Amino acid sequence: MNAAKVLEDLKRRFPNEPEYHQAVEEVLGTIEEEYNKHPEFDKVNLIERLCIPDRVYQFRVTWMDDKGNIQTNMGYRVQHNNAIGPYKGGIRFHSSVNLGILKFLAFEQTFKNSLTTLPMGGGKGGSDFSPRGKSNAEVMRFCQAFMLELWRHIGPETDVPAGDIGVGGREVGYMFGMYKKLTREFSGVLTGKGREFGGSLIRPEATGYGNIYFLLEMLKTRNIDIKGKTCLVSGSGNVAQYTAEKLIELGAKVVTMSDSDGYIYDPDGIDREKLDYIMELKNLYRGRIREYAEKYGCKYVPGARPWNEKADIALPSATQNEINGDDAKALVANGVFAVSEGANMPSTPEAIRVFQDAKILYAPGKAANAGGVSVSGLEMTQNSIKLSWSQEEVDEKLKSIMKNIHEACVKYGTEPDGYINYVKGANVAGFMKVANAMMAQGIV
Numbered sequence: 001m002n003a004a005k006v007l008e009d010l011k012r013r014f015p016n017e018p019e020y021h022q023a024v025e026e027v028l029g030t031i032e033e034e035y036n037k038h039p040e041f042d043k044v045n046l047i048e049r050l051c052i053p054d055r056v057y058q059f060r061v062t063w064m065d066d067k068g069n070i071q072t073n074m075g076y077r078v079q080h081n082n083a084i085g086p087y088k089g090g091i092r093f094h095s096s097v098n099l100g101i102l103k104f105l106a107f108e109q110t111f112k113n114s115l116t117t118l119p120m121g122g123g124k125g126g127s128d129f130s131p132r133g134k135s136n137a138e139v140m141r142f143c144q145a146f147m148l149e150l151w152r153h154i155g156p157e158t159d160v161p162a163g164d165i166g167v168g169g170r171e172v173g174y175m176f177g178m179y180k181k182l183t184r185e186f187s188g189v190l191t192g193k194g195r196e197f198g199g200s201l202i203r204p205e206a207t208g209y210g211n212i213y214f215l216l217e218m219l220k221t222r223n224i225d226i227k228g229k230t231c232l233v234s235g236s237g238n239v240a241q242y243t244a245e246k247l248i249e250l251g252a253k254v255v256t257m258s259d260s261d262g263y264i265y266d267p268d269g270i271d272r273e274k275l276d277y278i279m280e281l282k283n284l285y286r287g288r289i290r291e292y293a294e295k296y297g298c299k300y301v302p303g304a305r306p307w308n309e310k311a312d313i314a315l316p317s318a319t320q321n322e323i324n325g326d327d328a329k330a331l332v333a334n335g336v337f338a339v340s341e342g343a344n345m346p347s348t349p350e351a352i353r354v355f356q357d358a359k360i361l362y363a364p365g366k367a368a369n370a371g372g373v374s375v376s377g378l379e380m381t382q383n384s385i386k387l388s389w390s391q392e393e394v395d396e397k398l399k400s401i402m403k404n405i406h407e408a409c410v411k412y413g414t415e416p417d418g419y420i421n422y423v424k425g426a427n428v429a430g431f432m433k434v435a436n437a438m439m440a441q442g443i444v
Helices: 003-013 018-035 039-043 046-051 099-115 136-153 169-183 206-220 238-249 272-284 290-296 325-333 349-357 371-385 391-413 422-441
Strands: 055-064 070-081 087-093 122-127 159-163 230-233 253-259 262-265 299-302 313-315 338-340 361-363
Touching: 003 018, 003 046, 018 046, 018 099, 018 349, 018 422, 039 046, 039 422, 046 422, 055 099, 055 136, 070 087, 070 099, 070 136, 070 159, 087 099, 087 169, 087 371, 099 122, 099 371, 099 422, 122 136, 122 159, 136 169, 159 169, 159 371, 206 238, 206 313, 206 338, 206 361, 206 371, 206 391, 230 238, 238 253, 238 272, 253 272, 262 290, 272 290, 290 299, 325 349, 349 361, 361 422, 371 391, 391 422
Parallel strands: 087 122, 087 159, 230 253, 230 313, 313 338, 338 361
Antiparallel strands: 055 070, 070 122, 253 262, 262 299
């Protein structure tokens, strides 16, 4: 395989999809050496088959707002690869959603799901509809209209969507209700469901908790204790909230959180009471993070991200490409020795190079934030066996999965000088499992 040639060809065939190109480039660059040890892969053009989704559904979603006006949005589902299990991946509702972003997320999801050791393929979906500023009734009507188109293409053994940015328990509930009405069956077709109808304990917390469990494994390689360490967290949604919760529980100090308008810096640290306020503000009132600064009298920086503040550890938990090369240099200069990604691809290629050149601990999202989809997989298992596990059982399984992912990264990513390249480790470990499954199943 010539990685540059494969990428050039994909750019020609699929122009104007920069996030997709970025995700493919990052993976191809790290797996090229391992791939070329297997001439049988090249013979069946495996790399191209792995980069291009199995299929993509695009559709118009038509719904009525509270004023009686008819609105239209675009809906998508990218079913990327099901070599090791049913397609699995979130649904994102955000104004920035387009096909290129969903193809990047589905591509990443394929390797992330492979790393979890659970039988799940990769997929992703969503819409350019934004729940922000919409009433519950409008969100319900949109979710029902979205599912009216999607339901034929998903199922517990086919494709199992979950939540993502803009899609929480409320949206999953509305979509599940509509799927149930259309199919007339009760099945584990979506994950992130309410506890009353097949949801799993720890699912809301899983991405944030899992990221910290992975971070702890990384810190162990350098005998560093997380207690007392100052942490920068971006975002203030589900992932950021539970990342902060676990950090506080372990005795670390969280000094920042953010949303799309700006970030807060609280030098005293966000404690349990303050985090409860953020959770209420964001989950109940759907307010803005600046209200925290007004309430607690701390610094608020509009239109910026928290990467220029001094800290020990950074946990980007908002969205893709939120740390650029300059941000990465600022983090390293300010003493950050570990970056663990709660979001999907939050660091640009330039930022990743800065982290790796500085030899700091750097965990890519496909490894560090795999806890969310891992517990989604555990939810699928519980739905299949019609049982519900206790919080302790699920949490133990999550810890075990994150430990296994870390071990796989160390196995494939340890360089001659002893530095662990977690990007390479995660990509090679995830890729080999999918590649071997594809080889065994023939040209399909």
